[in-house]
Amino acid sequence: MDKKILDLLKEKPEKGLEKLINTYSGLVYTIIYNKLNQYFSVEDIEECVSSVFYEVYKNRSVIDLSKGTLKAYIAVLSKRRAIDLFRKNSKHVINQISLETQDLEDCAVNRLFNVEDEVDAETKDMLIQAIKALGEPDSEIFTRKYYLGQNSKEISGLMGIKQNTVDKRLSRGLLKLRAIVDKMEKPQEMEGK
Amino acid sequence: MDKKISHTLDLLDIEETDRLLEKDIKFKLDSNSIERIKKSTYSKAGISRQKTFVTRGLSAIVAAMIIIVVSIFSIGFDNVVSAMGRLFGFIPGYGIMEDNQSIQYIIDGHNISSENSQAILTINSVIATKNNLTLNCYIKLKDFQEEKNLSNIENDIKTDKNNLVMAVNGKEYRPSGCSIGSGGKIKYISAAYQIEQDNLSTRNIYTFNYKKYNLSAEFRLKVPEGYDSLEEIGPTDTKNNISITAVSSLQDNKLLVELYPVNKSGLTITSFTKEYDFGYEKKDLTLETDQTSHSYTLPEGFMGVNNRFYFNVLPQEKNLTLKIPYLVVKSQEKMKKITLKIPEEGERVTINKKVNFKNSTMVISDVQRIKNGTLNGALRIYFKFENENKNMVMFNAQFRRVNILGMEQGGGYSTNLKDGIPQSIDYGLDEPDGDVLRLGVKDPEYFLLGEYNLKLSNILIGR
Numbered sequence: 001m002d003k004k005i006l007d008l009l010k011e012k013p014e015k016g017l018e019k020l021i022n023t024y025s026g027l028v029y030t031i032i033y034n035k036l037n038q039y040f041s042v043e044d045i046e047e048c049v050s051s052v053f054y055e056v057y058k059n060r061s062v063i064d065l066s067k068g069t070l071k072a073y074i075a076v077l078s079k080r081r082a083i084d085l086f087r088k089n090s091k092h093v094i095n096q097i098s099l100e101t102q103d104l105e106d107c108a109v110n111r112l113f114n115v116e117d118e119v120d121a122e123t124k125d126m127l128i129q130a131i132k133a134l135g136e137p138d139s140e141i142f143t144r145k146y147y148l149g150q151n152s153k154e155i156s157g158l159m160g161i162k163q164n165t166v167d168k169r170l171s172r173g174l175l176k177l178r179a180i181v182d183k184m185e186k187p188q189e190m191e192g193k
Numbered sequence: 194m195d196k197k198i199s200h201t202l203d204l205l206d207i208e209e210t211d212r213l214l215e216k217d218i219k220f221k222l223d224s225n226s227i228e229r230i231k232k233s234t235y236s237k238a239g240i241s242r243q244k245t246f247v248t249r250g251l252s253a254i255v256a257a258m259i260i261i262v263v264s265i266f267s268i269g270f271d272n273v274v275s276a277m278g279r280l281f282g283f284i285p286g287y288g289i290m291e292d293n294q295s296i297q298y299i300i301d302g303h304n305i306s307s308e309n310s311q312a313i314l315t316i317n318s319v320i321a322t323k324n325n326l327t328l329n330c331y332i333k334l335k336d337f338q339e340e341k342n343l344s345n346i347e348n349d350i351k352t353d354k355n356n357l358v359m360a361v362n363g364k365e366y367r368p369s370g371c372s373i374g375s376g377g378k379i380k381y382i383s384a385a386y387q388i389e390q391d392n393l394s395t396r397n398i399y400t401f402n403y404k405k406y407n408l409s410a411e412f413r414l415k416v417p418e419g420y421d422s423l424e425e426i427g428p429t430d431t432k433n434n435i436s437i438t439a440v441s442s443l444q445d446n447k448l449l450v451e452l453y454p455v456n457k458s459g460l461t462i463t464s465f466t467k468e469y470d471f472g473y474e475k476k477d478l479t480l481e482t483d484q485t486s487h488s489y490t491l492p493e494g495f496m497g498v499n500n501r502f503y504f505n506v507l508p509q510e511k512n513l514t515l516k517i518p519y520l521v522v523k524s525q526e527k528m529k530k531i532t533l534k535i536p537e538e539g540e541r542v543t544i545n546k547k548v549n550f551k552n553s554t555m556v557i558s559d560v561q562r563i564k565n566g567t568l569n570g571a572l573r574i575y576f577k578f579e580n581e582n583k584n585m586v587m588f589n590a591q592f593r594r595v596n597i598l599g600m601e602q603g604g605g606y607s608t609n610l611k612d613g614i615p616q617s618i619d620y621g622l623d624e625p626d627g628d629v630l631r632l633g634v635k636d637p638e639y640f641l642l643g644e645y646n647l648k649l650s651n652i653l654i655g656r
Contacts, residue, residue, distance in 0.1 A: 014240050021234060025227050026220025046226060050233035057238050068207035075210050079203055121209075123598060127201050128213050136216075143213060146195070147202045158219055177198065 002070035009060040016060070021053055027071065027148075028052050028078045034149025035082040048085050052078050130177050138173050141166055197598055283418070283426045285318070289438060289453045297321050298393060298414035307410045311335055314408040316401065321393050321414055325369075325385060326359065328401060332380040332408070333493075356405040357384045361392050379493060423455065432643035433584060434458040437465075439515055439647040444503070447490075450480070450515055450649065452500045460641065462498055464521035471613025473586065473640040476518040478502065480649075482510040517645040521638060526550055528633035530599055531557065535572055535628050538562045550637045553587040554579040562622075569622040571606075572630050576617065589615045589638040595631050 005023065009016030028049050036045055055077060056063070056070075063073060131142045137159060144150045144158070152170070156163040205213060283289050285303050300319035307314050317329040353373055359366045366386045374381035382403075395414050402409040423429040427440040434457045442449050452465055466489070467477045480487040489502040506513065529548050536542045541561035548555040559575040578587040594602040606620040620630060 013238065014235070017234055017238065017240070018231070021227065021231050025230055026222045027218075029222050029226065029230075030220055042226075046229050047233060050230045050237065053230070053234045054237040057234070068211045071214055072207045072210035075214060076205070076207050120599075124201055124205055124209050127198065128205075128209060131213065140216060140218065143216075143218065146198045147205075147213060148218075149199070158221060174195075 002065055005070060006060055006063060006065070009057055013057065017053065017057060020056060024053075024071065024074050025049065028074060030148050030150065031075060031078040032082045035079070036086060039086065044085070048081055049078075052081050055081070127177075134173050134176065137161065138169050141169050142173055142177075145170060197600065200600060201598060283420060283453070285440070285451075289423065289426065289455055296417055297323065298395065299417045301395070301413040301415035305410050305412050307408055309406070309408055312406045312408060314401075314403055314406070314410055316410055316412060319399075319412065319414070321388075324387055324390055324393070326388050326393065326399075327383065327385045328359070329381075329383045330401070330403075330410075331382065332403060332406060334378050334380070353382075353405060354384075356403060357382065358402045358404060359384075359386045359388070360400045360402065361388065361397050364392065426453070428647040428649060430645040430647055432645060433520075433641055435460075435462070435520065435641075437517065437645050437647065439649060441649050448480075448504045448506045448513075448649075450502050450504065452502070452517075458522070458641075460522040460524055460639070462520055463523050463638065464498065465500065465502075465517055466521075467613065468521050468589075468638075469610055469613040473519050473588075473642075475612075478515070478517050480504045480506065481512075481514045481516055482506065483512045484510050513649040515645075515647040515649055517647075519643070520641045522641045523636045523638045524551055525636065528593070528595075528599070528635040530595060531632050531634060533557070533560050533572065533574065533630045533632065535622065535630055536560060536562050538564070538570065548590075548634050550587070550590075552580070552582055552585050552639070553637060555587065555590055555634065555637070563619065565619055565621070567621060571619040571621050573609075573617050573619050576615075584642045586640040586642065587637050588640060590634050591636045592618060592620065593633040593635070594620070595633040597631065599633065601633065 001023070005016060005019050007016075008019055029045070032048050032052070033045050036048070040048075052074065056074060063070065131139055131146075134142060140159065141155055141161075144155045145152075150158070152163050152166045155161070156166045159166070161169075202213070298319075298321040300316065305316045312335055313333045315331055315333070317331065319326065319328045321327075354368055354371055357368050357371060366388055368384040369387045371382065371384040373383075393414070395416065398411055398413060400409050400411050420426050423436055423438045427438045429436050429438040431437075436455045438453045438455075440451045440453065442451075454462055456462060465478055467473070478489060480489070484507075487504045487506060489504060491499060492501050492503070529550075531546060531548060533544070533546075534542070539562065541559055543559050544557060546557040548557065555576050555578055557574055557576050561573040561575070563571055563573050565571040574592075580586055589608075592606055596602055606618045608615045609617045609619065620632070622630065
């Protein structure tokens with residue numbers, strides 16, 4: 001499927017874009033909407049979604065499917081572009097007391113996304129494993145909640161599970177994850193020697 | 194906990210995302226949205242069968258941001274020399290933009306103000322793009338009582354947004370976004386309003402009302418002038434891909450010089466003057482004349498980077514040259530995490546740990562646990578710098594305590610200076626630190642060398 005879309009984008013861009021957007025608009029829109037809906041209009045969010053697709057179109061010749069699926073590439077791109085849009089416009093959407101203008105942006109962006117922070121690969125790997133280990137449908141519920149940013153009501157509607165059940169599963173799953181995160185919180189071997 | 198998980202998942206790379214999203218997930222999106230997204234994407238890609246589609250809201254915000262980006266924080270990829278050939282727009286009190294097509298109107302007049310028994314309101318600048326008007330102003334409070342409670346200041350700012358009302362043709366607008374600098378005698382405000390195109394024109398009278406202080410000021414808009422070169426705006430000098438244009442005026446019998454950069458360096462200007470008492474090699478911004486060298490005085494307060502400098506120049510002084518020996522800039526880069534072992538009290542340990550940034554390296558040479566009057570004491574962290582580019586002299590960076598996930602935690606530090614240059618910091622220790630202190634280091638700061646010489650005319654002559 002991914003290869004077919006990329007081939008179409010190269011040879012028949014119009015059809016390729018049609019296919020690309022039909023396939024991934026839900027994913028891209030969900031990620032961007034849930035990051036920005038408190039601060040931006042639907043128009044702005046749709047424009048950001050469109051920018052993601054345009055970027056895929058621009059990079060159609062250099063996207064390397066051996067490094068990952070188009071879905072993952074697009075999902076990562078969507079998160080980045082949502083952050084970029086917020087960062088660019090942060091002056092318009094925040095109130096802060098700092099007198100240092102740049103701090104206004106940094107502070108708000110960090111509060112929303114913590115983009116300056118790094119998380120090591122091991123931590124991320126542990127978290128993915130932990131979410132997978134929850135089993136279905138909890139694994140999907142967690143992905144929707146914490147990766148896609150959907151709330152219980154939306155998850156309930158999309159997965160056909162009662163909202164009450166979604167909340168319970170989230171709560172129980174969190175207990176399991178907490179143990180893992182607590183473990184990660186303990187000081188590891190010291191560096192800096 | 195929730196935030197930690199979301200934050201960690203926000204930082205997944207493609208391969209990690211693949212693993213998380215390997216199962217197909219169902220989404221729901223209405224067909225009208227999909228259609229609008231398609232049209233916009235086709236338009237961007239230049240596929241002609243679709244009609245051009247521009248979302249109004251975003252285009253207005255982006256247009257407004259372009260000005261800010263170019264005038265103050267520009268991170269561009271071309272250079273100032275290539276920008277020289279373009280048409281420039283200049284908004285007094287606000288900045289220079291390379292191409293003023295996106296700006297339809299600016300305020301007609303300058304420093305429009307109004308006053309009552311409580312405060313003085315002064316409008317610095319207004320710019321209007323399609324559907325968007327941004328106003329910058331400040332309020333000087335006459336009876337100022339210092340508010341020591343930070344949360345009161347924060348609450349004050351939160352409620353202030355609804356007090357900033359713009360009215361035109363009988364319709365009132367509240368800000369779609371605003372920044373407020375508060376807590377002192379002077380409050381700085383930048384407010385953006387989404388206003389219909391029909392209500393943006395040179396015919397209208399606009400009333401800005403700061404309801405909290407019952408102060409209002411009226412203004413009109415005008416079409417901004419275009420300039421073929423920066424020199425037409427004022428004397429200009431360019432160094433390190435940053436041009437600086439000086440605009441002089443007379444204020445309270447003093448010479449006021451305002452500096453407007455066009456910044457294509459990829460760095461953020463944080464100051465035109467020394468940061469600490471000494472400055473780089475004890476140099477600082479000065480105004481040289483045929484008779485003497487003048488130091489500057491600053492405005493009572495300012496928000497962001499101050500670009501206004503006052504000089505007591507006599508009318509008979511000639512050959513005025515503003516000299517800016519260096520700029521203070523910072524490079525915005527990802528935070529670098531370091532973990533430092535905390536030695537026994539009084540013990541100093543050499544570690545020579547390198548923290549690499551794009552243009553330089555910070556070497557954390559030693560750490561020492563010291564007493565500082567608090568329960569747990571502090572970790573004194575000594576550092577020095579290795580600079581690859583002789584024009585960029587690193588002298589500082591920001592430190593933040595982080596947890597194992599790299600998320601910022603509370604805490605603070607004091608800086609120890611020698612001749613105005615930071616040599617070490619004392620980072621306050623907490624009990625949970627155990628025997629390691631995890632820090633993030635970010636925003637390396639530099640002296641960007643290369644003296645700007647701006648020849649000014651003495652506008653006091655003949656007064």
